[in-house]
């Protein structure tokens with residue numbers, strides 16, 4: 001099968017057991033409350049187990065991490081060793097992510113999934129001391145999760161050897177292959193054996209990436225769970241037209257009127273994030289700020305505070321747009337629209353994850369109209385502009401309406417729970433929507449269109 005060929009027919013297994021995973025892995029999944037695989041997991045896991053290179057696309061929050069991590073762990077079960085000798089623990093799987101926070105999160109998932117196996121893993125990323133990471137690398141690890149720059153630092157000082165890597169994963173692959181990361185990525189690829197299995201995962205891929213990726217994939221398959229570049233199905237998308245100077249008040253009004261407990265608020269620049277964050281703090285709102293110029297300890301503290309619910313608003317640049325899984329986050333706000341349309345899909349995908357509903361509010365100034373046009377085109381949906389809600393709970397709000405999209409492409413990415421199954425996993429729980437949107441009745445719902 002070639003790139004572009006539909007792999008949906010391969011979605012035959014319906015349980016993790018049928019996917020042929022080891023009992024140790026199945027036990028870990030049970031403990032995490034995963035009872036059925038998601039569509040991307042059903043499709044990708046058999047192909048990875050069969051040794052194929054993949055370009056895999058599935059919407060945000062639909063379990064891509066497990067879709068690559070589980071089959072890799074399965075393939076490494078045979079190498080699991082309790083030996084303390086570092087030589088028995090060469091790096092066999094390398095997972096690269098674009099941000100430090102995402103690397104930490106992916107590694108945490110690997111640790112969870114592999115907790116019953118004697119496989120070692122660690123994570124290396126910049127902005128923190130190298131010493132602790134060096135100690136882990138010296139002991140030997142089978143699975144290494146890394147951001148590119150720090151990985152090259154360790155490779156340069158001979159702390160890590162990558163000559164035995166059998167599996168390479170680029171999470172957020174389209175981002176990893178863009179101009180900002182390409183030079184580092186090329187240097188990393190030069191350190192890896194050419195005979196290896198390479199897996200690219202993202203919620204978005206554009207055509208230029210497809211061409212580029214083919215040059216270092218071998219006979220790859222393309223797995224597409226939904227139509228290309230589809231935004232998460234369970235995110236209600238609202239657009240308010242607001243003058244630039246009125247945005248701060250509009251933000252407060254939009255979240256107050258809907259009684260939103262927490263929101264991740266995106267700006268385009270670090271300066272804008274700092275400015276907005278400070279203004280919100282002055283208004284007495286518990287606000288964290290996260291962007292690339294902050295010290296790593298501050299970045300982690302801001303994210304942790306937000307995850308623990310101590311912070312109501314987290315103002316962020318696109319550093320927080322990709323991959324982060326903030327459990328039950330009810331709302332994302334685009335205080336400024338992103339320049340790159342794909343970033344919109346990733347930003348709003350921080351809510352509406354694992355079967356939960358979410359709300360994405362975009363505050364669009366007249367100067368940003370052209371960005372909105374590009375986003376509409378990218379996601380192939382109309383985004384209807386609607387007035388800001390009054391401070392009293394509003395009667396109605398407009399939502400995204402599909403623009404001439406065939407019904408078939410809206411096939412649910414997250415399977416609806418089977419009423420006979422126990423409701424344990426996150427993908428099977430009640431939506432959080434009720435919490436934040438009781439008064440809002442969408443004019444037109446596209447969720448099941």
Ligand SMILES: Nc1ncnc2c1ncn2[C@@H]1O[C@H](COP(=O)(O)OP(=O)(O)OP(=O)(O)O)[C@@H](O)[C@H]1O
Nearest residue numbers: 034036037038060061062063064065323354425427
């Ligand atoms: N089979 C499953 N059953 C229940 N929960 C699951 C299952 N698979 C994944 N999850 C949970 O779903 C959430 C989203 O998973 P994950 O972060 O891998 O999504 P993703 O597809 O990588 O999203 P993004 O495109 O934003 O990176 C996580 O909290 C994860 O634990």
Ligand SMILES: [Mg+2]
Nearest residue numbers: 064065171323
């Ligand atoms: Mg992900």
